[in-house]
Amino acid sequence: MNGVALIITAALFIGLGALALLLWALNSGQYDDPDGDAVRILLDDPGEQGQTK
Amino acid sequence: MGTISLAQQADVADDLTRYLHQQGDGSWRFEVAVKGAHCANCLAKIEAGVRGIAGVREARLNLSTGKLMVSLDDAAGPPHAVLKRVRDLGYDAAPFEAGVTLDTKEREGRFLLHCLVVAAFGTIFTMGLTDAVWYGGADMSAALRRTFFWLAAAVAVPVTLYAGQPFFQSALASLRKHSTNMDVPISLALILSLLLSLYQTMQGGAETYFDAAAMLTFLLLVGRYLDFLLRDRAYGAARHLLALQSLLARRLKPDGAVETVSARDLVPEDRVLLASGDRVPVNGRLDDRGTEVDLSLVTGESLPQSLPRGAELQAGSIITGAPVLLRATARVEESLVADLARLLEAGQQSRNRYVSLADRAARAYVPFVTGLAVLVWLGRTLAGASPAIAITNAITVLIITCPCALGLAVPAVQIAATGRLFRRGLFIKSGNALERLAAIDVAVFDKTGTLTLGSPVLTNADGISPQVLERAAQLARASRHPFARALAAVAGSGPVAGNIHEVMGAGLFSKELDSDRKLGSAAWVLNGKADGGHSELWFRDGDDPPVRFAFEDQIRPETRAMLDALRARGIMIEMLTGDQQAPAAEIARQAGIATWLAGVSPMDKAEHLEQLRAKGHRVLMVGDGINDAGAMALAHVSVAPGTAADISQRAADMVLRGDSLSPIVEAVDVARKAKRLVLENFVLAALYNLSAIPLAIMGLVTPLIAAATMAGSSLVVTVNALRLARRQ
Numbered sequence: 057m058n059g060v061a062l063i064i065t066a067a068l069f070i071g072l073g074a075l076a077l078l079l080w081a082l083n084s085g086q087y088d089d090p091d092g093d094a095v096r097i098l099l100d101d102p103g104e105q106g107q108t109k
Numbered sequence: 110m111g112t113i114s115l116a117q118q119a120d121v122a123d124d125l126t127r128y129l130h131q132q133g134d135g136s137w138r139f140e141v142a143v144k145g146a147h148c149a150n151c152l153a154k155i156e157a158g159v160r161g162i163a164g165v166r167e168a169r170l171n172l173s174t175g176k177l178m179v180s181l182d183d184a185a186g187p188p189h190a191v192l193k194r195v196r197d198l199g200y201d202a203a204p205f206e207a208g209v210t211l212d213t214k215e216r217e218g219r220f221l222l223h224c225l226v227v228a229a230f231g232t233i234f235t236m237g238l239t240d241a242v243w244y245g246g247a248d249m250s251a252a253l254r255r256t257f258f259w260l261a262a263a264v265a266v267p268v269t270l271y272a273g274q275p276f277f278q279s280a281l282a283s284l285r286k287h288s289t290n291m292d293v294p295i296s297l298a299l300i301l302s303l304l305l306s307l308y309q310t311m312q313g314g315a316e317t318y319f320d321a322a323a324m325l326t327f328l329l330l331v332g333r334y335l336d337f338l339l340r341d342r343a344y345g346a347a348r349h350l351l352a353l354q355s356l357l358a359r360r361l362k363p364d365g366a367v368e369t370v371s372a373r374d375l376v377p378e379d380r381v382l383l384a385s386g387d388r389v390p391v392n393g394r395l396d397d398r399g400t401e402v403d404l405s406l407v408t409g410e411s412l413p414q415s416l417p418r419g420a421e422l423q424a425g426s427i428i429t430g431a432p433v434l435l436r437a438t439a440r441v442e443e444s445l446v447a448d449l450a451r452l453l454e455a456g457q458q459s460r461n462r463y464v465s466l467a468d469r470a471a472r473a474y475v476p477f478v479t480g481l482a483v484l485v486w487l488g489r490t491l492a493g494a495s496p497a498i499a500i501t502n503a504i505t506v507l508i509i510t511c512p513c514a515l516g517l518a519v520p521a522v523q524i525a526a527t528g529r530l531f532r533r534g535l536f537i538k539s540g541n542a543l544e545r546l547a548a549i550d551v552a553v554f555d556k557t558g559t560l561t562l563g564s565p566v567l568t569n570a571d572g573i574s575p576q577v578l579e580r581a582a583q584l585a586r587a588s589r590h591p592f593a594r595a596l597a598a599v600a601g602s603g604p605v606a607g608n609i610h611e612v613m614g615a616g617l618f619s620k621e622l623d624s625d626r627k628l629g630s631a632a633w634v635l636n637g638k639a640d641g642g643h644s645e646l647w648f649r650d651g652d653d654p655p656v657r658f659a660f661e662d663q664i665r666p667e668t669r670a671m672l673d674a675l676r677a678r679g680i681m682i683e684m685l686t687g688d689q690q691a692p693a694a695e696i697a698r699q700a701g702i703a704t705w706l707a708g709v710s711p712m713d714k715a716e717h718l719e720q721l722r723a724k725g726h727r728v729l730m731v732g733d734g735i736n737d738a739g740a741m742a743l744a745h746v747s748v749a750p751g752t753a754a755d756i757s758q759r760a761a762d763m764v765l766r767g768d769s770l771s772p773i774v775e776a777v778d779v780a781r782k783a784k785r786l787v788l789e790n791f792v793l794a795a796l797y798n799l800s801a802i803p804l805a806i807m808g809l810v811t812p813l814i815a816a817a818t819m820a821g822s823s824l825v826v827t828v829n830a831l832r833l834a835r836r837q
Contacts, residue, residue: 060253064260067237075230082222092172095149 128204141177144201162190221334224272228327231268235261239320243813258310265319272326291471291516298511305504321816328823336520339527343536358390381435385589389426393435401430405557406734406754408687425735465541467519478510502808509805514794514822521830526783534766542762545746546780548727555732556686565660567599581648584617584628664699667771674774714740790826797822
């Protein structure tokens with residue numbers, strides 16, 4: 057019984073944590089420019105990239 | 110009427126402060142619409158180039174939207190440098206009005222995505238709990254089962270109520286208008302299943318539908334969000350086209366300085382500088398002198414007119430002669446002819462009356478399922494069941510008939526169809542435009558700029574010696590008159606004659622030591638001796654006999670094939686043009702069009718469409734001019750090329766990215782196929798739901814069966830719809 061309660065509570069918090077992470081990612085604009093992000097990884101100028109937020 | 114280079118519109122010396130917005134940290138934000146950047150290289154080049162400008166803090170290009178966000182240290186200087194730098198790198202750039210762009214549309218998308226994420230979480234978590242009961246419930250104590258249900262309720266109820274908001278809102282809006290859409294039964298099923306499950310949990314029963322409610326919300330949101338994404342992308346692309354050719358005007362201030370303003374800010378009595386090639390932003394009078402004007406977007410007339418000082422000019426005309434000063438007589442929104450504005454409104458209203466297939470299905474479906482539920486309740490009560498069981502049964506019927514698949518049936522097909530056409534360069538702006546396109550049996554085309562290229566081409570170059578052509582071209586290169594440009598295009602680049610003068614409405618002459626050349630109208634060059642047609646230029650070189658250059662507006666290379674393809678699909682073709690009889694007859698002959706009208710006014714065009722409609726035809730209107738906008742708004746469905754006047758792009762349901770008309774044929778095919786698939790999906794979804802109804806009526810449905818039916822039918826309609834996305 058105790059084990060089940062523990063597991064379910066843990067699952068709930070892990071789930072909520074994942075949800076919070078995803079919502080944070082959405083709100084911080086990480087899904088605003090999928091096309092751009094796809095090509096940005098190809099650019100090789102770390103100094104230049106370091107400036108971007 | 111090719112697109113006007115942006116560089117001419119936003120002069121680098123002009124005032125751009127109106128596009129700057131101060132940020133919280135004291136920097137200034139400047140947004141630029143960039144055209145043509147699609148690769149990693151472009152991105153790196155533009156960002157590095159702009160960051161290299163003194164005073165620029167940060168530059169970031171969004172490849173998905175084509176918008177460059179620049180933050181500046183101060184408001185002076187850098188904006189011009191930014192525009193210039195981007196243009197120097199070879200991309201078109203125009204300042205974007207910040208603030209207007211981050212609008213409700215974006216917020217709507219974000220909210221849908223939030224709902225989707227929340228629903229996904231709720232579905233997984235609820236299923237984990239309830240599935241444990243479905244598969245292992247026999248080994249559980251009643252108390253543990255009940256705890257599981259309460260936990261499921263604690264997650265599923267808030268999740269469904271939050272994530273279901275898009276459906277609840279849409280259902281409420283529809284009910285307020287005294288009609289029903291698919292969201293009404295969906296909302297009903299969601300809320301009733303939650304209530305029933307809560308009741309069952311309190312009673313200690315086993316029939317809870319928490320997982321079904323959460324999953325239903327999730328699946329429907331997937332469809333809704335994808336639909337939104339594609340529509341938004343098409344809408345955004347269409348708007349981007351407009352922004353890039355949106356009108357900036359150069360206003361002459363009383364002190365003689367020039368400032369760049371948006372055309373929307375012009376008020377009557379403003380004086381506007383117009384260079385050759387500029388589009389007239391608002392109605393006005395020629396203030397300082399006469400010039401030549403291309404009216405093809407306004408009237409469909411293919412030849413430029415020469416207008417005297419003081420003449421009235423309509424917005425949308427293009428200056429082809431000398432630069433002039435325009436005194437505005439109206440604002441942008443008043444610059445349409447009043448009749449045209451009325452037509453646009455009438456068209457909008459008739460379009461709003463169109464009921465989409467999905468809504469028609471919902472109107473038949475909702476009374477059917479609610480009636481069925483009432484019957485079940487009555488039947489069970491009469492058969493002696495307890496009220497609780499009778500109501501439970503009735504609600505189960507509502508849940509099992511919840512049009513989850515029906516709700517996906519239309520969006521799934523639309524996503525596949527709009528996505529495919531988007532890749533082909535056709536942006537669909539209104540939701541049910543494809544459905545309307547599937548029904549057309551007549552296609553009406555505008556001539557100038559739609560069936561034709563919209564710019565004249567020299568037709569008798571073969572009969573003219575290269576030397577004469579070159580001598581004439583040396584004059585022609587100095588003018589922006591369409592004929593002169595066509596002549597210069599044939600001759601290629603080369604020197605320009607010295608000492609050139611332009612005689613308004615007549616032509617050009619050059620007086621040099623050893624030569625005396627004239628290029629212009631027959632009346633002027635031949636001293637009124639000949640009465641030539643309109644589509645020619647005469648050239649006289651000293652005492653040599655005069656040479657005639659003939660011009661014609663050229664039909665687009667793909668026009669003929671496109672029209673034949675449409676005819677093969679059972680669509681009648683007509684042409685309506687404001688141009689004169691002779692050029693219209695020639696183009697009609699080349700295009701193989703039997704039914705055409707020339708010299709029609711914008712009102713006549715609209716009138717003609719009204720007549721076609723009265724005869725029971727469903728008309729597709731394709732046009733690019735301001736004079737077509739009224740007819741396009743009244744048509745059953747309308748398409749505008751990307752080069753069209755902005756008013757006709759706004760009136761159109763679909764906008765072509767490029768200049769080619771060929772995607773129209775594919776659009777008709779896709780639209781017809783999409784309609785067939787939607788109907789197929791309705792049948793599939795209905796079959797699925799109907800087969801479960803007998804079980805629900807007999808009270809044999811378990812929550813597991815309900816969940817499986819919903820998932821199964823949704824999968825079937827989605828797969829069926831994806832057949833459209835497959836490349837042929």
